[in-house]
Amino acid sequence: MPMSRRALTAAAVALVLPLSACGSGGDDGGTTDASGKVEGDITFQTWNLRANFKPYFESLIADFENKYPGTHVKWVDQPAEGYPDKLSADAAGGTLPDVVNVSPDLVAPLAEAGLALDLDKAAAQYRSEYLPGAWAGHRIPGKKGMYAFPWYLNTGPLFYNKALFRQAGLDPEQPPKTYDELFADALRMAGQSDGKVATLANVPTIEDFGRYGVPLMNEQGTAFTFNDAKGVELLTRYKQLYDAKALDPQALTATGESAGKKFLTGAVAMNPGSALDLGNFKKNAPSLYRNIGITDQITSTGHVNMYVMGVMVNSRTRHTPAAVAFAHFVTDARHQMSFAKQVAIFPSTAGSLDDPYFTKEDGTDETRVRVAAAKSLKNAVNYTPVLFSEQMKTALRNEVAKALQGKESPKEALDNAVNAADRLLRQG
Template identity: 55%
Template sequence: MRTPAIRAAAALAAAALTASGCGLAAPGSGGAGQDGPVDGPADGAITFQTWNLKADYEEFFTGVIEDFEEANPGARVRWLDQPAEGYADKLSADAAAGTLPDVVNVAPDLVHPLAEAGMVLDLDRARPGAAGAYTADAWAGFTVPGEDGTYAYPWYLNTGPVFYNRALFEEAGLDPDAPPTTYDELFDQAQRMAEATGGKTAMLGQTPGIIDLGLYGSQAMNEDGTRFTFNDAAGVEMVERYKELYDAGALVPEALTQDYTGAGEQFMSGAIAWAPGSAYDLENFRTNAPDLYENVGITEVITNTGRAHMYLQGLAVSAESEDPATAAAFAEFVTNAANQEAFAHEVQIFPSTKGSLDDPYFTEEDGTDEGRVRVAAAAQLESATSYTPVVFGDQMQNLLRDEIALAMRGDKSPQQALDDAVDRCNALLEEG
């Protein structure tokens, strides 16, 4: 449920580099700035790589590059944009070959193996004081367990409301003006919808993942970030509740299949009544599902912690860059408050810079559904956090999904399924 250009670049991206699988080795002695502050004039030639943004935002980024070059005589920026498919593999191949672009678009999970291999700058050392421009939670999103430092500049953020189908609520005898606001209410209404429709309509379209467990109150890892712990009481309780929903027909059975595409398409087609989304989904509904758009309801994310999930994108600087001062200066320019706020007017994302969310654009509704979603999402970001550990890669996500599917089918108890998922994920973590 995302626009094509942003879908892969948003923090919902599933693909992840893993240090054990991508063949990364420690960098050679080529680049400058690996061991201390990076300063000097920004007058070199660098490459800048984004993630599936050029098709829709070429004019915006061309303007940003021109502004930077004008402000820094001698600087030259060559923009590369990679497609959504295979982006993680492309980063892995470039890193292994020593051809990582000078400034590269990353999500927290993508920067993790690069940081462990020493292939991106530790910005706390390379650019002392840079952290002050960004919110603390956004800056912390690019730290790595077991490593000192921060390995990417926070760029744009997202979080989202929950969308629900008012027409399906009415058909099931539920009040479309009183959507669930707690998990108890969600599970109760999901059961009632399944009963009222004879299992024809399910409320939910996805088994819980690591983010859902976090929102419910489970702790993904210990405080040191060295072991997974999501098999705690909260995690088990959530899986137990979902098992009850699955048995009642309140969760679509397709959610347990290996090739399942997710709740978004199910919601768009009217097969389910409830789906988490993000601030830019309404335009997708208007264009591709006009009947749904006329009946869509918008409500807040349900959480037991009081904190929504924050999706985060960033810009990392290659430790092998021949012009690290130019690269770092450009990354700071792209992610400064003015440019982040301008980008937020191009697409429904949110800046990570301090004070930016105080702008009336993010605090005052303009009478449109989009404005309502934007203001609600911005308010959520005030306290949002990331529930996905940077070390929780794609293989681990698949393991958790598979174990929960076994619990849904009754092949394992919820406790055993999460115990096994934790054991297997910790084994992968130890392999590193």
């Protein structure tokens, strides 16, 4: 039941919205001391946000400059396509902005290169303002410190098609709550439909192993561990689904978009999503919308998966107090709440999710999804290890496909995936 990393910026994307170096102030390095006077010119880089949120960010920057008259913030926005490559090039070329919009996997190599300011040292006074799970979202296994202010969060429920549940003889008001129930219901649905209706449309990803309770990495951050007995158990169960056609036959090559289309057309019975999907269902699949069920993510750990976006401070900036102050300003409770009311995301600040906007329903499905997601985020975690790269994800996906097709045993496949990930980790 994976949601790809795009779910982190799903709200933004849906609206057309996620060596040595120095900051914009010069090339002589910076300081980790953020206690000085907030002044100077800094550059702030976002990730594909200008098109729809230009007024918001221009107002935010103006408010900051009014609060700190000796500052000037230059805002640049980069397109989603090629953003990781752009960060890498800036880091290598010494042109990394002072304050940078990052996700955990993007901050990891910058922190390893000494380019991300350790906020546990430079901004520890702000730690209590954020949800513990969000503050920890930009930590790196085996490395002390925290390397980006938590910004907006996202998560989502599982949607299910009540009509398909009813046709399979399953209670549409009692969706599966555990993995045992999920796999049992999926096998029943496949059997009742002679393999014409699958329950799931995606193969398990690293976050699914995490939700299942599989230890993903050792504490030192030096090796992956998702090939343990519990990991093998999960992949074995998916193999059973695949053989019974309870997992969509095209799952081996499915993307988040293609899986969503499968759900939209009634080819699969369950799919993860967000509040934004409801509008799509209502417009493009009214019969599905009339039969839509909404339930929580299934997890063995008691913690749902959380996607977190962050704001990093360049450790080489010449204006550390200003850069830290601005990164905090962007991500403080007032501004996160303001941003969250413009687009379907969630603030990472402590107490914000207790606001009536996230706790009171008004009878609409959209509000129901928002309230349920906000509640689950209070103790959510980001299961995807920050050191798990796109290459590692591809290696895991390829090995999972071999296991489902019977070309390798689940144990062999996961051993190979771990070996490939460990090799890539050592290469840096």
